Amino acid sequence: MAEPVPHNINDNLQTLTLIWLDDKTSNNGEDENVIKKLRSIINHLITFRNEETCQEYIEKQPEEDRIILIVTDSFCYTLVPRIHQLRQVYAIYITCKNTSIDEEWIAKFTKIKAFNVQFNELIAQMRLDQRKRIKNEQPLLISIFSTSENADQSTTGLNGQFVYNQLLTDCLLRMKSTEQDKNELISICNREYQGNTQFLNQLQEFQNDYLPNKVLWWYTRDSFFYKILNKTLRVQNIEMLVLLRSYISDMYHQLQCYQLKTPIRTYRSQLMANEEIYRLKRNIGQYISVNSFLSTTVQRETALFLMGEGNPEDNLQRVLFEIDADPRVVSMKPFADITFHSDFPIETEVLFMLGSIFRLDNVILDDDHLWVITMTLYSDDQHDLKQVLSHMKDQNGKGKADLWTLAKIVWKMGKFNLAEKYYLRLINEIPSTDLSLIKIYENLGDITSHKGDYDASIQWYNKALEIRKNNPSFNTEKNTKIIDVSEIVGYRNSKLEKMIRQSYDRSRIDLGNQRLIDSDMIIVVKEAIIKKQCIKLNLMNNSITSKGAFILASGLKNNSILQVLILCSVRIGDLGIQYIARALTNNNNSIKVLNVSSNGLTDKSAEDLAMMLKTNKTLVFLDLSRNELGDEGIAILANALQNHNNTLEYLDLSYNEWMTELSVEFLILMITYNEGLKALSVWFRNLSTKNESRLRKAAEKGRLTVNNPWINLKYTGSNW
Secondary structure (H helix, E strand, O other), X not given: OOOOOOOOOOOOOOOEEEEEEOOOOOOOHHHHHHHHHHHOOOOOEEEEOOHHHHHHHHHHOOOOOEEEEEEEHHHHHHHHHHHOOXXXXXXXXXXXXXXXXXHHHHXXXXXXXXXXXXXXXXXXXXXXXXXXXXXXXXXXOEEEEOXXXXXXXXXXXXXXXXHHHHHHHHHHHHEOOOHHHHHHXXXXXXXXXXXXXXXXXXXXXXXXXXXXXXXXXXXXXXXXXXXXXXHHHHHOOHHHHHHOXXXXXXXXXXXXXXXXXXXXXXXXXEEEEHHHHHHHHOOOOOEEEEOOOEEXXXXXXXXXXXXXXXXXXXXXXXXXXXXXXXXXXXXXOOEEEOHHHOOOOOOOEEEEOOOEEEEEEEEEEOOOOOEEEEEEEEOOOOOOOHHHHHHHHHHOOOOOEOHHHHHHHHHHOOOHHHHHHHHHHHHHHOOOOOOOHHHHHHHHHHHHHHOOOHHHHHHHHHHHHHHHHOOHHHOOOOOXXXXXXXXXXXXXXXXXXXXXXXXXXXXXXXXXXXXXXXXXXXXHHHHHHHHOOOOEEEOOOOOOOHHHHHHHHHHHOOOOOOOEEEOOOOOOHHHHHHHHHHXXXXXXXXXXXXXXXXXXXXXXXXXXXXHHHHHOOOOOEEEOOOOOOEHHHHHHHHHHHHHOOOOOOEEEOOOOOEOOOOHHHHHHHHHHHOOOOOEEEOOOOOOOHHHHHHHHHHHHHOOOEEEOOOOOOOOHHHOO
């Protein structure tokens, strides 16, 4: 019978996990002493007595984690062959109690680092290996931004990650640290290292003696600080990053202070999986962001010495990064020789700032079966992302950042629970009379709505509405989130009812230019959509607001007949499109054509439409022309179509007031990767000949029609 997995064994703030499988482990004094010594090397130690449970746990760990396994000779012959090929298994140590190990068998498994040893010998070997391992134990976390129209599909989805990692780093550097955050970090570390005297002593030393100008020394030291920071960056634990932000800022300022003044070539060794290498090889000429602090050396031989032995059978290859860095291109991401500020001053170490951007120059396999990856450091304002990053950073404000900025970024990253947490915390930090609570409550309403908690969503919207009632200047259609339809219960419109009755079942019902109002939508839903089961419904040029859209949306849910909905030149606004988009999010409807042109839709509508496009598989025609979408909205829509939707065939973005040539980059990527689009209509104010040519060139390769300034999209379902 399998033993239960110990409680909380997954709460590991460091990359390395030490697993000890021994059917004789107990709580006697001897084993406790061994455990104490092992935890002084790798804090997160899990003991197992049952081989089945141990294997199950190992197999469930992420490939990016690093497991060090200690196993007795009674288990090694059966367990090692089953787990040796797993990426997360980094090193294996075998202790022998009764028999010697067959060395020919050992030779088959390259991850076995030591055998035939007693525990004192094992611990000494592990300390030595860990000292060598410390600089390259961390898998590199890399984001790719592809500007190529011929880039492989493997890069799909990474551009958004690239940009938002940059924005998050920028936000953290601009946020003021608080004692509350520092105390919370110390509290977490105390829980993490409970019972580990060595690391608790380090933590106490850190509390008592830490100074900003010593941060590089702490980072290069084999300490809890280095291990927790690197794990936090690797798994993108944003909550921990927020708590660590003051120390990240200290590192940034120290690197600025010691910034190198002359060009330099540095090296970094790494063991990498084949698929990681080939992903980089497919993106030669593109830009990569290393989303951690990047430690390098100026000595090629040192880098090679620190590298482990690769083995093709383990899917791990030896990789050497050659990095050319010129301080003249540095604007926001400094790099410095930190040798004299390091805990290991005998090693010449150059450290690059978190989020540094490089151009991937080449990826080659040399005669020694060593992969050599050459890169060049690039500045934030030098590469093709300059305008995009500048624009999106402007959206988040300049100067000091705060919880509001952070919540907005993590919300856009799709981390709704975390955004909700920071908005809730913000509520407690601002006065109850602050009118910014209106926006916070409405944002919480949007977030809980996205999460499907509609009761909570309505409560947040009502809180915002209460404040608006006392502040009439805020109480406008554009900003009000609450829909009250009680006033139209029992409403009648005989003329409208007669028009619908005279229509054929399952036909086209044209109600355009009939001066319809929100109250009429109850009749439209009941008579036209439900009773007549119309296939096409035209409501253009009527006085329909978000209230009417709310009613229409209720009629669209689970509707399997209506295929064409024309809502151009009404007044549903961003809130109205939110209701319509939500109704179309699932595939329990049959809408193929949606025309919402000339509705004053902004980038907020793009967010709701993008959420819909990620799951909707029935819509083939979407007209968003003559609205107020900007570059950010285009980026959001393009990303959804680039990565999540291949069923939309026709998209009209013409005459959007705030769309500039920044959108060209997003549209080209969308055209390149989306396999479903057949026609795209766009119009830019003062679109350059160069960018028009780029759009058309991208479209030709994707067999897509791109028209500027206008095209009559050839989809019969949209014709009346």
